[in-house]
Amino acid sequence: MAMLEVRNVNVSYGNVQALWDVSLDIEEGKIIALLGANGAGKSTLLNTMTGMLKPQVGTITFKGERIDNLPSDKIIEKGIAYLPEGGRLFPDMTIKENLELGAYPSKLWKTRKPDLERIYKMFPILGERKNQLSRTMSGGERQMLAMGRAMMSNPKMCFFDELSYGLSPVMAQEVFKIVKHLHAEGITVFLVEQNVHQTLEISDYAYVIENGRIVKEGEGHSLLDDDYIKQAYLGI
Amino acid sequence: MTLFLTVLINGCILGSVYALVALGLNTQYGVAHILNIAHGEFIILSAFITMTLYAGAGLHPLVALAVAGPIVFAISFVLHRTLYKRVKDMSANIGEFEGNAILVAFGIYFIVQNLMRDKWGSATSGYQFMAFPVRIGPADIAANNLFVLLWAVVICVVYYLFLMRTRTGKAIRAAAQDAGAAALLGVKINTIMALCFAIGGLLAAFAGVLISMKEPFTTVSGMNYTTIAFIVVVLGGLGNVKGAILGGFILGIVGYAVSTYDTGMMFAVFYLIVLVLLIVRPKGLLGR
Ligand SMILES: Nc1ncnc2c1ncn2[C@@H]1O[C@H](COP(=O)(O)OP(=O)(O)OP(=O)(O)O)[C@@H](O)[C@H]1O
Ligand SMILES: [Mg+2]
8 A cells, every 4th residue: 555545536627527536545655756748737636636626536545544535634634745836935924934834834833933943953044134124035046945935744655746847957957856865764756757867866656647547657766768658748 | 383382292192092093094005904884983983882881871971991992892702703714714815715705895884884873963062171281391281182192192002011011912913913823833824813803803992982071072083093093004114003003193194284374285295205205115014
């Protein structure tokens, strides 16, 4: 049994179906990737896995327990963190306040002080500037803060939605390095990306989604050599 | 110098009430997206509740804070959970909801106002409370006015600290900035919206209690306060708490200064300020 299992999930926005019979496994301790072009349904799947959307059909389990019928705060309390597309920071709140909100669910709020210290150790720059408004940070620093906020809940598993989007190649590399570091610390990673090459290099296993359907899956390195992936996603 | 001091102190007194009135409206609009036309009606309702308790049962007007406050808070919360929540679910997006919500608020405005008129008539009402002057330097200020200033400032400060320091306060600010992102972190958005609408009602009730201590009112004067709240909110910036407080005091001082010349000119000047502001700085003094 995988740590997280998605089974035969269908999701619709009104009359428009966005996910069709999606199934995937996230094994504990691994880096699992989901690749796909714009509009393929990546964020829709993540929003479903975090309780923002309810599947019409199918189930999602975490450590054997159904989570597809739970509200977001309960899912976070179970140890799943979500770094949404674009970071979604609160621009008029300080770095410290943004971090604190990462521990909003009531069980986590109680331990937010030691958690803050842990994050400041992980990202010293956030501690040095804790009273700065997040609107005044650079793009890279913001992504750092978004990662810190996701880590506030002390997650066992973290979903990253297009972490590298909009970052310079150097900064993107930096961000992937942090992901690998978090993984080394024992966090199971689900990496949702359009940056196919870099992602496949660091992931154990990957799924490819097109028009709301999983069309391909395999080990990271083997997909790098896959003819279809080369042609459609790597432009080789 | 005496005139300056008188205008400044009385302006601050007027402004503190304006700030309170605007803070309520701002909370309702900034988070729940409801431009509450009926805001002033709940101010007046609370003023009448205060008068009834004071004149009828001999209770100190401050006691009304603990009576009118919870009543209006509860009414507002229930209104949101029933009417507004339904309208929100029926609206395609937040813009459409804002439009529909104004219509709902208009309906509530008429209902509350007419119920009040039925009960209390439309004559001017009020009561005598701490009606003696206090000397501050060269100026004579009515004691009840200073009492109102004190309590309005206390309420504004407590509310500000609530927003800045508490878990719920931070969730409210987060929801005002990006409701979707707040939801992703586990904030229950519908509950926060209902709570903010109710807090707006609570602040309206507090304002009504204080207003009744210092000036006469009628069952039809609610719209005056709603209008002032709108102007202050435009002045300070939509959804901006500091802006609402600052804007309230500025408008109070300007309003009082104008009214020492000519009371009738006050609203004319207010509208002029809004007009100029909408052209020069449409996001308000502290808006971005
Ligand atoms: N709130 C919504 N209402 C209606 N349709 C939506 C909504 N959100 C997404 N969709 C549609 O669902 C499909 C999948 O969108 P989704 O955001 O999941 O794609 P994505 O893979 O994350 O794309 P991107 O890489 O651009 O972020 C798209 O066709 C999109 O238009
Ligand atoms: Mg997306």
